[in-house]
Amino acid sequence: MKLSFRWYGDSDPVTLDKIRQIPGMYSIVTAVYDVPVGEVWSDESIKKLKEQTENSGLKFEVIESVPVHEDIKLGKPTRDKYIENYKENIRRLGKAGVKCICYNFMPVFDWTRTQLDKTLSDGSNALVCYMEDLKKMNPLTGEFSLPGWDTSYKKEELKSLFDDYSKITEEDLWDNLEYFLKSIIPEAEKNDVLMAIHPDDPPYPIFGLPRIITCEKNVDRFLNIVESRYNGLTLCTGSLGCSKTNDMVKLTAKYAKMKRIHFMHIRNVLILDDGSFEESAHKVDYGSLDIIGIIKALYDNDFKGYVRPDHGRMIWGETGKPGYGLYDRALGSQYIMGIWDTFKSIGK
Numbered sequence: 001m002k003l004s005f006r007w008y009g010d011s012d013p014v015t016l017d018k019i020r021q022i023p024g025m026y027s028i029v030t031a032v033y034d035v036p037v038g039e040v041w042s043d044e045s046i047k048k049l050k051e052q053t054e055n056s057g058l059k060f061e062v063i064e065s066v067p068v069h070e071d072i073k074l075g076k077p078t079r080d081k082y083i084e085n086y087k088e089n090i091r092r093l094g095k096a097g098v099k100c101i102c103y104n105f106m107p108v109f110d111w112t113r114t115q116l117d118k119t120l121s122d123g124s125n126a127l128v129c130y131m132e133d134l135k136k137m138n139p140l141t142g143e144f145s146l147p148g149w150d151t152s153y154k155k156e157e158l159k160s161l162f163d164d165y166s167k168i169t170e171e172d173l174w175d176n177l178e179y180f181l182k183s184i185i186p187e188a189e190k191n192d193v194l195m196a197i198h199p200d201d202p203p204y205p206i207f208g209l210p211r212i213i214t215c216e217k218n219v220d221r222f223l224n225i226v227e228s229r230y231n232g233l234t235l236c237t238g239s240l241g242c243s244k245t246n247d248m249v250k251l252t253a254k255y256a257k258m259k260r261i262h263f264m265h266i267r268n269v270l271i272l273d274d275g276s277f278e279e280s281a282h283k284v285d286y287g288s289l290d291i292i293g294i295i296k297a298l299y300d301n302d303f304k305g306y307v308r309p310d311h312g313r314m315i316w317g318e319t320g321k322p323g324y325g326l327y328d329r330a331l332g333s334q335y336i337m338g339i340w341d342t343f344k345s346i347g348k
């Protein structure tokens with residue numbers, strides 16, 4: 001298991017100097033943010049990120065994300081141009097020493113929560129998703145929007161995207177994913193870059209938009225589209241795991257055994273009775289997920305991929321990017337590594 005940490009580049013208040021002081025830290029997880037979605041990343045920007053990272057004594061091996069342009073997800077005629085750009089990014093990143101690329105196939109919105117700074121009983125704050133509030137959210141009226149959402153969309157653009165998606169079914173989205181995978185995976189193989197899809201977060205349709213990477217059956221279907229190790233997973237425990245129907249210990253063991261997990265996002269969530277959830281501390285009894293069982297499943301299956309603590313709460317008065325403060329993610333990383341080291345010491 002290689003410990004990694006997301007870093008948002010120069011604008012991130014959590015600096016590389018701080019990240020390198022976390023015991024066991026191996027690689028940075030980052031991305032080029034200076035070009036619009038769908039465009040080719042410049043060699044200069046990639047080189048700069050690599051140099052900054054390596055100068056800090058960390059590896060530059062994981063990218064999150066190379067985002068997938070909406071035209072690819074929608075299967076528009078323009079998708080071929082964007083797929084060529086995507087392949088060029090794989091080539092460039094491979095050349096720069098990147099070993100794993102995380103991406104997702106969620107229409108329009110990435111992760112969705114209803115509040116980013118809910119105060120928990122211990123005074124920390126965290127991202128939460130409450131069903132009652134989710135029902136009231138309407139991205140088209142903008143009455144309720146989240147900082148995590150892509151704000152580059154103007155209201156009109158968002159409306160036309162929703163119109164486009166209203167014309168496609170879940171099966172169409174699968175077809176478009178298949179077309180994308182069959183184009184890019186051979187390129188990933190050639191460049192020795194492991195592609196790792198992130199599940200949908202949360203794992204069910206929102207705002208009438210289809211979502212497909214949501215459960216065991218669908219992950220199986222995904223993996224079968226291209227039977228290659230390079231067509232793999234970012235197994236995010238908090239994303240799939242916020243649905244009670246996904247048994248994360250079982251899924252981790254299954255896909256780790258198949259050697260199809262390349263990147264683990266490990267975090268805990270507390271699932272409430274109505275399916276709402278709160279992001280909680282990593283420690284096993286703070287949430288609904290069996291974090292120890294998940295790590296044991298990785299250990300038992302000789303997991304050699306990357307892991308990051310994913311999100312953390314905001315603690316000790318820290319401010320910054322919701323979910324991406326230093327302190328609680330650092331604590332989480334040590335909890336994860338402590339469990340891992342314990343299994344290593346005990347042996348199988």
Ligand SMILES: [Mn+2]
Pocket residue numbers: 198236239265310
């Ligand atoms: Mn995640």
